[in-house]
Amino acid sequence: MPLKPDLPHPEPQQRRVGYAIVGIGELSADELIPAARTSEHAYVAALVTSDSQKGNAFARAYDLTEEDVYTYDRFEELKDREDVEAVYIVLPNRLHREYVERAARMGKHVLCEKPLSVNAEDAQAMVEACRAAGVLLMTAYRCQYTPQHWAAREAVQGGKLGPVKLLDAIHGQVEEDPEAWRLRRDLAGGGPLPDVGIYCLNTIRFVLGLEPEWVFATLHQPQDDPRFREVEESMSFMLGFPGGVIANGLTSYGTQKTATLRVLGEQGTVLMDPAYTYQGLSLTISDGHGDFQPKLPDEDQFGLEMDHFAECIRAGKTPWTPGEEGVQDHRIMDALYESARSGRVVRLDRIEGRDVFRGERPQVPGQG
Incomplete structure (x- = not known):
């Protein structure tokens, strides 16, 4: 995957939220990590991957250290990283539930790629796990933020x-x-x-x-x-x-x-x-x-959703796409x-009202 080390680095901000990106495939490499570099409220603090060599290459390109790279069997070590407040799950769908539940047990907020899981039963279990742990769970529906x-x-x-x-x-x-x-x-x-x-x-x-x-x-x-x-x-x-x-x-x-x-x-x-x-x-x-x-x-959709989730973490509010x-x-x-x-x-069960499953309206550029 081509790296993008030449993107502008945002000014450090006191209240920016640190993310651990879990899974460094094409989406993470080409979109998520570069988006975080221009994000207003979020940044990448750690990477989780099966390939340490690949993770170290990304760390060098994006101002991280090898200590910021974790393999999947070391995932729970993120619990002690105070700068990692949220994890972004970018794994095959079947693994979403496992890693969301593991993150929740560590007390980390979770942004999870769509679809949330592989069926409604597993997805509901993920919601309940995060609710029980007192952490936020957001589904990464980037098109609801443009x-x-x-x-x-x-x-x-x-x-x-x-x-x-x-x-x-x-x-x-x-x-x-x-x-x-x-x-x-x-x-x-x-x-x-x-x-x-x-x-x-x-x-x-x-x-x-x-x-x-x-x-x-x-x-x-x-x-x-x-x-x-x-x-x-x-x-x-x-x-x-x-x-x-x-x-x-x-x-x-x-x-x-x-x-x-x-x-x-x-x-x-x-x-x-x-x-x-x-x-x-x-x-x-x-x-x-x-x-x-x-x-x-023409905004960076991934940056918009990551910023929204970071703002919800700071404000203790339900994200727009929970x-x-x-x-x-x-x-x-x-x-x-x-x-x-x-x-x-x-x-299907009849559901009255509008936006029944959505939370706090996001701040969208160009919209009132």
Whole structure:
């Protein structure tokens, strides 16, 4: 992985929160560690990896020492690091529960990559472990912290589109490596749905602020492709919301990279294309008088979520996307897989109100 030692280093701040990054894969190397270097409220204090040599290389590049690098069997030694107040779990999905629970027992706050786990039962256990330990748990839903997604949400909920009728979300890419852990059901919990399709599901819930009442899904798992021996290649799903709003989602590991969100109202539309990429998000709002593209900053999404969690730690407030938000997506994904197996609509518990599973609203650049 290429290192990025040339990014500007932020000025030290008295109350910045130190993170231990657990897992130095592509996401950590290319996005998380560089994001923390420009963060306002957070910084990387330690690294946890299976490869000490790799960890030491990153330590040298990012102003850490070899004493700041830990292997997984030394994870509990972080308990004595007062400067490590939070851990960011960036491991295969199946390992999330183990490391979240271990971190909670050490009294460390936890930011965990999406999906929160592999099913709703494990995700709920993670929430309960952190609650019992008195630490915060946040699900890393970076798209709920961008100016573009918040502008889309405000257009939808602020009446600019009139009554919303339909939503359409697509997130697909080609997974070429048949040995990738994301293609192993025991490690991933599923195929593209919990990896890239979750952006469709979570963003639909976010822009509406509502929870679905029923779901329906169908999937395709080719029998002659070694990549998909255990998980689906593609899934199509439908979500039914209060008031008759219907959302359609498509996700796949077999299509050219596509990442879109469209919201259709009686008097206007919202289009995000791309909608889930790390940079270059594009938003167009049509309200019957023409198309409008708000001028919004292209912020570092990982830096925004890390800063928000740091601020919540300092203030003792529930983060905007707490563990409960991750659990709810797992409940829905579990129902989608059940629907795909049975061929039937699956009803969900009706949940009244808006943003029921969310916490303190984040400070988002470009938004009031």
